[in-house]
Amino acid sequence: MxxxxxxxxxxxxxxxxxxxxLLLYGADPMRVALKRRDLIVQVIGAEGEHxxxxxRIDASELRKDPAILSDALRAQGFFPGARAVLLxxxxxxxxxxxxxALADWRAGDALLxxxxxxxxxxxxxxxxxxxxxxxxxxxxxxxxPSSDEVAQTLAKAGLRGIGREAMIDLMALAEALDPGDxxxxxxxxxxxxxxxxxxxxxxxxxxxxxxxxxAEVDDLLNIVALGQEPAFGPMxxxxxxxxxxxxxxxxxxxxxxxxLLAAKANPGGTAAGLSHARPPVMGPRRDRMLQQAxxxxxxxxxxxxRHLFETDLALRSSSRAPAMAMLERTLLRIARxxxx
Numbered sequence: 001m002x003x004x005x006x007x008x009x010x011x012x013x014x015x016x017x018x019x020x021x022l023l024l025y026g027a028d029p030m031r032v033a034l035k036r037r038d039l040i041v042q043v044i045g046a047e048g049e050h051x052x053x054x055x056r057i058d059a060s061e062l063r064k065d066p067a068i069l070s071d072a073l074r075a076q077g078f079f080p081g082a083r084a085v086l087l088x089x090x091x092x093x094x095x096x097x098x099x100x101a102l103a104d105w106r107a108g109d110a111l112l113x114x115x116x117x118x119x120x121x122x123x124x125x126x127x128x129x130x131x132x133x134x135x136x137x138x139x140x141x142x143x144x145p146s147s148d149e150v151a152q153t154l155a156k157a158g159l160r161g162i163g164r165e166a167m168i169d170l171m172a173l174a175e176a177l178d179p180g181d182x183x184x185x186x187x188x189x190x191x192x193x194x195x196x197x198x199x200x201x202x203x204x205x206x207x208x209x210x211x212x213x214x215a216e217v218d219d220l221l222n223i224v225a226l227g228q229e230p231a232f233g234p235m236x237x238x239x240x241x242x243x244x245x246x247x248x249x250x251x252x253x254x255x256x257x258x259x260l261l262a263a264k265a266n267p268g269g270t271a272a273g274l275s276h277a278r279p280p281v282m283g284p285r286r287d288r289m290l291q292q293a294x295x296x297x298x299x300x301x302x303x304x305x306r307h308l309f310e311t312d313l314a315l316r317s318s319s320r321a322p323a324m325a326m327l328e329r330t331l332l333r334i335a336r337x338x339x340x
Contacts (some may be wrong), residue, residue, distance in 0.1 A: 002130045008138045012039050020105040021112035023129040025119045026140030030180050035140050036115050043084050043111050051079035059089045066097040073101055073109045083110035090116040095124040102135060144175040153183060157190040161199040169205045172280035206283025217249060221256045224331050225292040227338030236328055246323040250312045261301040263293045270294060304334045
């Protein structure tokens with residue numbers, strides 16, 4: 001059977017006891033691996049693998065012994081409880097063995113979880129599961145997680161009492177990061193908030209987020225965007241002393257001003273434009289960039305980007321001009337544009 005998205009989510013969250021087998025397939029191995037891990041934990045519990053109630057079989061093993069799959073489904077372990085058999089790396093070559101195992105499956109046997117990469121509509125393995133009356137076939141797409149999935153991830157990490165602004169930032173992170181990276185970020189936030197009863201704030205999310213740029217480079221770009229010329233020289237000297245490459249700084253500046261331009265030109269307003277930035281702009285940095293965008297016009301931002309593009313090309317050319325001095329002059333010119 002091929003459940004729709006809502007039914008598939010319910011099935012993965014709470015698989016029925018009489019489910020004989022389930023095929024999970026998709027182009028992103030990480031997304032498929034996370035879904036199958038969650039499913040198996042739901043079936044056998046967090047200690048199930050340690051209690052030897054999970055058998056792992058690689059699809060390549062079926063070529064030597066196709067009956068190994070049926071034997072694993074019927075095998076009884078030393079510990080009581082539900083069991084699962086994971087067939088990894090499956091493709092159409094495993095269809096015959098899986099079909100035989102499904103035909104032999106009886107109530108009380110282990111759940112068969114089949115994991116595969118992307119399968120075309122013509123795939124015999126996919127057709128087998130889609131046509132089966134009780135086994136399920138679920139595609140794992142590269143779509144960002146839904147709000148319900150994000151809420152489940154947060155709940156598993158013990159994070160509750162999340163403010164609206166912090167949730168907006170978390171949803172932006174969920175869209176920007178790979179699923180595994182997002183889970184690690186949530187775990188980091190959970191550790192950060194351990195024994196802290198206050199609601200999760202925007203600053204908390206920003207402090208644990210991997211989507212950041214070098215702090216002092218960020219400070220320099222804030223000075224430039226706000227036109228704070230007196231503070232520019234000392235900060236530029238500090239950045240130069242840290243060994244930041246001129247090209248690296250030029251790329252960061254272009255990214256910064258592209259975000260400002262996109263926010264300023266957004267029909268829904270500057271704040272709405274910043275909320276669509278990728279990587280997401282969060283916490284105090286979002287407040288600073290909102291202030292900066294409000295003080296610039298679209299033509300002046302376009303001019304600033306033109307100066308940066310021209311300087312970037314010069315930095316990558318065979319010019320013998322001092323690279324950092326060339327970039328410093330451009331950034332100072334842009335800082336003066338901010339007050340024009």
